[in-house]
Amino acid sequence: MKSLIVAATLVVGVAAAGIAQASEDLAKSSGCTTCHAMDTKKMGPAFKEIAKKYKGNAAAEGKLVEALSKAQGHPAVKASPDDIKKLVKWNLSL
Ligand code: HEC
Structure with missing residues (x-):
């Protein structure tokens, strides 16, 4: 039983x-890493x-998706809306 839990946790x-x-x-293939790095x-x-700046801000996701999609307050990016x-989502989860 214990090993089952360990196995499930691993998966x-x-x-x-x-x-x-x-x-x-x-992020790399979308060109984000030309201007952004994980830690620096x-x-x-x-x-x-x-991620730290927007921690706990429920409105952040919508706001950032919009800023990036419309290139408002952010340089234009070539990533698809999806x-x-x-x-x-990934960025805010860091
Ligand atoms: C040409 C350079 C450049 C590229 C390419 C770029 N960014 Fe940015 N990004 C910036 C700059 C400069 C800022 C800071 C602007 C600001 O303070 O609002 C920023 C800020 C951000 C922010 C925070 C905005 C805020 O309001 O705090 C997010 C999220 C972000 N970028 C995500 C991305 C993602 C995802 C991609 C790839 C699809 C990407 N960026 C590609 C230059 C870039």
């Missing part, structure tokens, strides 16, 4: 890591800084 952990990796790859400021703030949603 969940690996799946979560897989999603995080996929999103990082998406480049042209734009670090993804982890952005990808922008995914990337903002």
